[in-house]
Amino acid sequence: MGSVHHEPAGEPTFEPMIQIDMEIKTFVSAWKHCDYVSTYMARMISQNRTDSVRHSNLFSSAFNELLEVAFRTRHADGELACRVSRHGATDRIELTIPCVPEERQFYQEAVSQVAGFEARERYLNSVSGDLAPSREVVLLELAVDYNATLRVEEAASDAIKLVVDLPLEGLQH
Amino acid sequence: MSPYNLLPRFKAQYDANNQEFSIAGVVRPQAIDELGPSLALLRDAIGRVRGVLYVNVRRLTQMNNAAFHAFSRIMIDACRARPDLKFVVITSSVVGWTSRKFGRLSGIEPNITVKQYDSEFYPGQGFLEEGGFVPILRTQTKMTWRHERTILPRHGMRPGIVMADICCGIGDFVVLVQKEFQPSRIVALDHSISSLDYARRVMREFDIRGIEYTYGDASEMLLDEAQFDLVTCRHSLQIFNRPELILKELYRICKPGGRVYITNEKNSHCLGEPRAESIRWTYNEVAKLFAHFEMDVELGPKSRRYLIEAGFEDIRVETFMVTNLDGDPQDFADVIVAWADVYAGDMATRRGDGPEFIARFRQGFQDHIFAALHPKGYAGWPIWVASGRRPQ
Structure with missing residues (x-):
């Protein structure tokens, strides 16, 4: 894999838990791969959470959305890398997605908008709007419904790495 | 064979007696067309009911955004077309995301309310x-x-x-x-x-x-x-x-x-x-x-x-x-x-x-x-x- 994992200065150390790599061609050959991968990884990483079953359900729900975003990449080659690591109550998903330059720009813009204070309002507008949810809306929903924080990190030239922190332990009940 | 293939992933049904549309299972379609019969069932249910339509998602284990939007869209449109109609979405506290996700709908349309079901099942x-x-x-x-x-x-x-x-x-x-x-x-x-x-x-x-x-x-x-x-x-x-x-x-x-x-x-x-x-x-x-x-x-x-x-x-x-x-x-x-x-x-x-x-x-x-x-x-x-x- 071409990307290098690093923690920005002052960040806590996230302990790696599981990683799955797939050729993007293989991944996009069947939609159900999103469901399979999200469900499998959710089960694997939730075993030692306070409530493993509920955690697994929540994690799968959020992670599947990210994988469905990745599924729509327009880049025909390369590797999809899904890595999950943990620090305390937060699980971090690092999703390295092959993408074309326009998609790279899209992700950077979408993630910067997710961080905006009006994220919730924009999400509600999208739900009440006529259009099917865009990839940007999916990222917004992660922030609004799962309290996720998102950022984009450098990856190889034809890939983007989405880093999504999910504090799901705090969402229980 | 994967257990995923053993059972239908989701099931939608309408109970006319209780004016209740329910959808259960894992709903993660790639395209909305896959939901055609279920969406038609919901539209049909809306056309038949008076007063309140209960939308039961207690057994909805997973639903992706594409499906959520499709079902929500129908309910929101119905609220706007028929102000007399109210929706009560019944979620379960067991499925952590449903109350949060469906709960947003009441912020969009006051005629949609979300109730968490659980305690009723254990009367004593x-x-x-x-x-x-x-x-x-x-x-x-x-x-x-x-x-x-x-x-x-x-x-x-x-x-x-x-x-x-x-x-x-x-x-x-x-x-x-x-x-x-x-x-x-x-x-x-x-x-x-x-x-x-x-x-x-x-x-x-x-x-x-x-x-x-x-x-x-x-x-x-x-x-x-x-x-x-x-x-x-x-x-x-x-x-x-x-x-x-x-x-x-x-x-x-x-x-x-x-x-x-x-x-x-x-x-x-x-x-x-x-x-x-x-x-x-x-x-x-x-x-x-x-x-x-x-x-x-x-x-x-x-x-x-x-x-x-x-x-x-x-x-x-x-x-x-x-x-x-x-x-x-x-x-x-x-x-x-x-x-x-x-x-x-x-x-x-x-x-x-x-x-x-x-x-x-x-x-x-x-x-x-x-x-x-x-x-x-x-x-x-x-x-x-x-x-x-x-x-x-």
């Missing part, structure tokens, strides 16, 4: 899960364990199995099971958050490992099908108003060839000497009192029928009697004191029983305690154990 259980009842639950388990530890191996318990304890309460049974039989994995589920908090605290304090406590509704568990060698459900079917729904779920999560083990009481058969008549009268009344709150504490001998009707084979049934001679008679007496407090206290009061009835009712418990502590006395509490094998 609140009596039994208040914090004060915990010590007595522990004592009860201690007394029944003396019998069950020798009974369980006849019903599929053995080292290394994967097991689930459904309606685990405060988790003391699974702790004893783990120490005695060392299953390779134990999942323990209950819908009482306070009981699970207690169970997790015990697990931390005693450094117990290998038990996964999980919050859930026994009638609609998030647990996958066919994954447990043994599923236990103790003293619980009798306090649900629809035990067949629980059994259906126990069957579902049990592996083919695995067993489901249930224990239940027949309260009217509690007995004691001396003062047998007073004791008998009171426990007959206990059964009637529970029936008033839609709980059947006479279920024990009906276990065989329930298991057969749920599709199990190789049904095994046996009984044991917890008595004052099992260990310390004071333990037995303590349990009866706790029963009297709840049954002749809160429950009888809520049923509207008068002071004369309550005094006589309470006397039977006192006589049972008298029998338990009497140097020549005998007091008993019978339990029915039953298990069935899920066919291969």
Whole structure:
């Protein structure tokens, strides 16, 4: 894999838990791969959470959305890398997605908008709007419904790495 | 074959009697076309109802944004076209994301409200899960364990199995099971958050490992099908108003060839000497009192029928009697004191029983305690154990 994992200065150390790599061609050959991968990884990483079953359900729900975003990449080659690591109550998903330059720009813009204070309002507008949810809306929903924080990190030239922190332990009940 | 391919992923249906559209399972379509029949069903339901349409998503395990948007869109459009129409979306607290996600809809359309279902399913259980009842639950388990530890191996318990304890309460049974039989994995589920908090605290304090406590509704568990060698459900079917729904779920999560083990009481058969008549009268009344709150504490001998009707084979049934001679008679007496407090206290009061009835009712418990502590006395509490094998 071409990307290098690093923690920005002052960040806590996230302990790696599981990683799955797939050729993007293989991944996009069947939609159900999103469901399979999200469900499998959710089960694997939730075993030692306070409530493993509920955690697994929540994690799968959020992670599947990210994988469905990745599924729509327009880049025909390369590797999809899904890595999950943990620090305390937060699980971090690092999703390295092959993408074309326009998609790279899209992700950077979408993630910067997710961080905006009006994220919730924009999400509600999208739900009440006529259009099917865009990839940007999916990222917004992660922030609004799962309290996720998102950022984009450098990856190889034809890939983007989405880093999504999910504090799901705090969402229980 | 992957278990994903064994069952339809989701099911939508409309119940005209209850004006209820329900959708259950995993709804993760790639394209909205895949939802065509379900969306048409919802539109059709909207066209038929007056007043309120209930949208039941309690058993909706997963739904992606594409599907959520498609269903939401129809409801929002209907609200705008028909201001007379209200939607009540029924979610479950067990499925963590549904209340948050569907809850957003009420911020968009005031005619859409979201209600979390759970407590309605357990009409009387609140009596039994208040914090004060915990010590007595522990004592009860201690007394029944003396019998069950020798009974369980006849019903599929053995080292290394994967097991689930459904309606685990405060988790003391699974702790004893783990120490005695060392299953390779134990999942323990209950819908009482306070009981699970207690169970997790015990697990931390005693450094117990290998038990996964999980919050859930026994009638609609998030647990996958066919994954447990043994599923236990103790003293619980009798306090649900629809035990067949629980059994259906126990069957579902049990592996083919695995067993489901249930224990239940027949309260009217509690007995004691001396003062047998007073004791008998009171426990007959206990059964009637529970029936008033839609709980059947006479279920024990009906276990065989329930298991057969749920599709199990190789049904095994046996009984044991917890008595004052099992260990310390004071333990037995303590349990009866706790029963009297709840049954002749809160429950009888809520049923509207008068002071004369309550005094006589309470006397039977006192006589049972008298029998338990009497140097020549005998007091008993019978339990029915039953298990069935899920066919291969």
